[in-house]
Amino acid sequence: MTAPNAFIKPQLMTAGPTPLPPxxxxxxxxxxxxxxxxxxxxxxxxxxxxxxxVFGTENDVLVFASSGxxxxxxxxxxLARPGRPLLACAAGKFGERWIELGEAYGADVVRYEPxxxxxLDPAEVATLLEANPEVDAVFATLSExxxxxxxxxxxxxxxxxxxxxxxxxxxxxxxxxxxxxQDEWGIDVVVAGSQKALMAPPGLxxxxxxxxxxxxxxxxxxxxxxxxxxxxxxxxxxxxPAAPFTPAVTLIRALDVSLEMIEEEGxxxxxxxxxxxxxxARAGVHGMGLELFGDPDDRANVVTAVALxxxxxxxxxxxxxxxxxxxxxxxxxxxxxxxILRIAHCGYFGGFDVLTTLAALELVxxxxxxxxxxxxxxxxxxxxxxxxxxxxxxPGPA
Amino acid sequence: MTAPNAFIKPQLMTAGPTPLPPxxxxxxxxxxxxxxxxxxxxxxxxxxxxxxxVFGTENDVLVFASSGxxxxxxxxxxLARPGRPLLACAAGKFGERWIELGEAYGADVVRYEPxxxxxLDPAEVATLLEANPEVDAVFATLSExxxxxxxxxxxxxxxxxxxxxxxxxxxxxxxxxxxxxQDEWGIDVVVAGSQKALMAPPGLxxxxxxxxxxxxxxxxxxxxxxxxxxxxxxxxxxxxPAAPFTPAVTLIRALDVSLEMIEEEGxxxxxxxxxxxxxxARAGVHGMGLELFGDPDDRANVVTAVALxxxxxxxxxxxxxxxxxxxxxxxxxxxxxxxILRIAHCGYFGGFDVLTTLAALELVxxxxxxxxxxxxxxxxxxxxxxxxxxxxxxPGPA
Numbered sequence: 033m034t035a036p037n038a039f040i041k042p043q044l045m046t047a048g049p050t051p052l053p054p055x056x057x058x059x060x061x062x063x064x065x066x067x068x069x070x071x072x073x074x075x076x077x078x079x080x081x082x083x084x085x086v087f088g089t090e091n092d093v094l095v096f097a098s099s100g101x102x103x104x105x106x107x108x109x110x111l112a113r114p115g116r117p118l119l120a121c122a123a124g125k126f127g128e129r130w131i132e133l134g135e136a137y138g139a140d141v142v143r144y145e146p147x148x149x150x151x152l153d154p155a156e157v158a159t160l161l162e163a164n165p166e167v168d169a170v171f172a173t174l175s176e177x178x179x180x181x182x183x184x185x186x187x188x189x190x191x192x193x194x195x196x197x198x199x200x201x202x203x204x205x206x207x208x209x210x211x212x213x214q215d216e217w218g219i220d221v222v223v224a225g226s227q228k229a230l231m232a233p234p235g236l237x238x239x240x241x242x243x244x245x246x247x248x249x250x251x252x253x254x255x256x257x258x259x260x261x262x263x264x265x266x267x268x269x270x271x272x273p274a275a276p277f278t279p280a281v282t283l284i285r286a287l288d289v290s291l292e293m294i295e296e297e298g299x300x301x302x303x304x305x306x307x308x309x310x311x312x313a314r315a316g317v318h319g320m321g322l323e324l325f326g327d328p329d330d331r332a333n334v335v336t337a338v339a340l341x342x343x344x345x346x347x348x349x350x351x352x353x354x355x356x357x358x359x360x361x362x363x364x365x366x367x368x369x370x371x372i373l374r375i376a377h378c379g380y381f382g383g384f385d386v387l388t389t390l391a392a393l394e395l396v397x398x399x400x401x402x403x404x405x406x407x408x409x410x411x412x413x414x415x416x417x418x419x420x421x422x423x424x425x426x427p428g429p430a
Numbered sequence: 431m432t433a434p435n436a437f438i439k440p441q442l443m444t445a446g447p448t449p450l451p452p453x454x455x456x457x458x459x460x461x462x463x464x465x466x467x468x469x470x471x472x473x474x475x476x477x478x479x480x481x482x483x484v485f486g487t488e489n490d491v492l493v494f495a496s497s498g499x500x501x502x503x504x505x506x507x508x509l510a511r512p513g514r515p516l517l518a519c520a521a522g523k524f525g526e527r528w529i530e531l532g533e534a535y536g537a538d539v540v541r542y543e544p545x546x547x548x549x550l551d552p553a554e555v556a557t558l559l560e561a562n563p564e565v566d567a568v569f570a571t572l573s574e575x576x577x578x579x580x581x582x583x584x585x586x587x588x589x590x591x592x593x594x595x596x597x598x599x600x601x602x603x604x605x606x607x608x609x610x611x612q613d614e615w616g617i618d619v620v621v622a623g624s625q626k627a628l629m630a631p632p633g634l635x636x637x638x639x640x641x642x643x644x645x646x647x648x649x650x651x652x653x654x655x656x657x658x659x660x661x662x663x664x665x666x667x668x669x670x671p672a673a674p675f676t677p678a679v680t681l682i683r684a685l686d687v688s689l690e691m692i693e694e695e696g697x698x699x700x701x702x703x704x705x706x707x708x709x710x711a712r713a714g715v716h717g718m719g720l721e722l723f724g725d726p727d728d729r730a731n732v733v734t735a736v737a738l739x740x741x742x743x744x745x746x747x748x749x750x751x752x753x754x755x756x757x758x759x760x761x762x763x764x765x766x767x768x769x770i771l772r773i774a775h776c777g778y779f780g781g782f783d784v785l786t787t788l789a790a791l792e793l794v795x796x797x798x799x800x801x802x803x804x805x806x807x808x809x810x811x812x813x814x815x816x817x818x819x820x821x822x823x824x825p826g827p828a
């Protein structure tokens with residue numbers, strides 16, 4: 033007889049799609065709603081009312097049936113013009129998507145690329161804006177999922193404002209996981225997706241667009257329809273808010289439940305939970321004698337990138353996690369393939385999820401011949417939780 | 431005591447979103463899948479293998495996380511260019527969307543608008559193509575959901591081909607409900623959505639694009655990214671088919687089940703069932719002394735538009751259906767508001783759904799003071815079913 037399989041439970045430990053709370057899963061099995069009937073009207077109005085708090089904004093948050101990339105494209109389609117300059121900041125795969133989008137639309141893309149894993153430096157952005165005074169929009173990333181780094185978009189917002197430019201932030205993986213105060217920080221546009229810390233399935237894109245950005249978009253008509261901000265803003269802003277095209281009603285229903293869960297836990301608690309999970313993950317990485325990848329700071333609460341030890345085949349780490357331990361986790365993308373493992377703690381994640389991923393990583397690294405002591409990472413993370421105090425009665429996304 | 435409420439069961443009788451089969455609902459409550467792991471790879475490959483049969487094509491069917499309008503926009507974004515002429519055929523709200531999309535992209539839109547409810551006349555299209563020899567793409571609708579009319583896209587395809595133009599067909603509501611043989615009929619592009627006869631929730635858009643259309647799109651680069659056909663075709667056509675951006679995994683899972691159900695029933699049986707339901711609906715309308723709206727023929731198997739009798743307030747019909755009888759049905763849109771009721775039989779619909787809608791319509795019309803005999807429409811539809819022979823053992827979407 034071969035060894036019994038102890039690891040029978042599949043576990044989704046990725047930074048998006050993230051695991052769904054059971055309440056969110058369950059509601060999707062209910063009968064579908066017609067999108068122009070009172071039951072959906074009430075649901076949609078409630079979702080539209082709940083969304084702005086997560087963004088820290090008083091804008092109406094525009095909802096698209098699309099992935100997060102669709103929401104990013106909405107920003108380019110509404111603001112970029114052929115031949116006009118824009119500034120794209122890229123320190124990883126998702127930052128580079130701004131460059132690709134800008135170029136696809138024929139914009140004159142000024143690039144700021146400090147390298148994958150770096151943190152965007154507001155002073156460098158200021159220098160580029162001084163050198164390119166015609167740039168009127170800066171595109172950046174809150175949480176760069178490919179590297180784990182969270183950028184200081186508050187500082188970027190100040191720099192952009194000082195130069196009279198709009199700041200557009202891709203918060204697809206960061207929203208609801210790390211602090212973002214759109215209005216207070218003066219960020220004109222924040223785009224996001226449903227499948228990360230918002231704890232809903234993929235298929236909804238969001239754009240929180242300031243009045244100023246809506247006006248600029250209106251001055252640059254044409255070349256878009258589905259992702260036209262003002263069309264969606266007009267439909268959603270009507271007395272009886274509606275989507276301009278058939279919305280993804282099942283996903284909106286799921287989002288309603290997940291936003292309710294965020295309200296119940298309280299956004300501050302949600303963010304504090306993410307920060308604690310991230311601290312435990314970082315401690316666990318150090319505890320097993322490994323290093324973090326790149327330049328994360330204490331904002332990096334979305335995904336923790338572990339630099340895999342030299343001398344092992346890093347591409348085997350996610351493969352063995354899946355094949356031996358039934359854990360689906362993210363390795364490195366693009367130029368980081370085989371170099372990192374990403375520990376996700378973004379959305380419906382708790383302490384034991386982090387301990388599980390660390391335990392599994394220890395097991396896999398041992399199998400690959402790395403010098404890792406079993407339990408070392410787990411113990412360091414446990415200590416973080418103990419030191420933080422375990423609050424049994426604290427609110428959580430139950 | 432007020433009268434007891436006999437009509438406690440909510441019933442979705444709309445032409446999209448359409449009701450979901452229980453099997454499709456249930457699968458969405460399962461844990462979400464990561465889109466770059468073997469379990470999703472296998473699911474996605476299976477869906478991509480199942481889709482072409484429904485279109486009658488050997489093309490790879492491109493899948494977008496979007497509504498049907500997004501799939502329509504993909505056709506304009508990939509084929510239209512500012513200042514270039516295209517021909518848009520519009521005999522209802524969804525045909526008019528081609529005009530709006532073309533104009534949003536700055537194309538020189540030649541319009542063929544025979545009026546809402548008319549059937550597109552291939553001879554008129556030929557005349558317009560002769561008068562506008564630079565048109566290289568014609569945009570039309572298979573099933574015009576706003577009027578119930580199904581257009582003869584086979585004949586339109588011949589005319590387009592004779593003039594060297596591509597034909598692009600919006601089959602959002604028609605696909606899987608009324609005959610469409612894309613390759614046999616020489617249709618270059620068919621766009622569709624998940625939430626009609628495909629029996630899945632809204633949020634997936636499809637484009638079945640011929641090699642010739644992909645090549646033309648490649649010759650017209652720029653101004654698109656998310657909806658770029660060649661980007662998606664390359665990702666889906668790879669040895670390990672993938673979506674270029676995070677796919678709506680929950681909806682794709684639902685679609686896998688609904689496509690399986692279509693295979694089990696058999697596409698021919700599916701189409702024959704729609705034809706029978708439509709025949710019964712038309713007989714029911716006549717049986718209660720009413721007329722059909724517009725110019726439907728025996729292809730009109732998706733939705734039956736009833737011309738409401740003079741002298742009643744037609745806007746009250748869908749309202750009373752909902753408030754008294756718990757039935758959500760479509761009234762008229764746009765210029766047809768208050769003039770028609772649309773009886774849907776598109777997707778997961780059976781004989782008793784048609785009888786239910788007819789019975790409810792009789793009740794509501796009586797309440798509004800119209801001269802309608804109770805049971806008259808129901809009886810005429812029953813007779814159609816009896817005459818057709820009830821095949822208890824026949825396959826169905828169980």
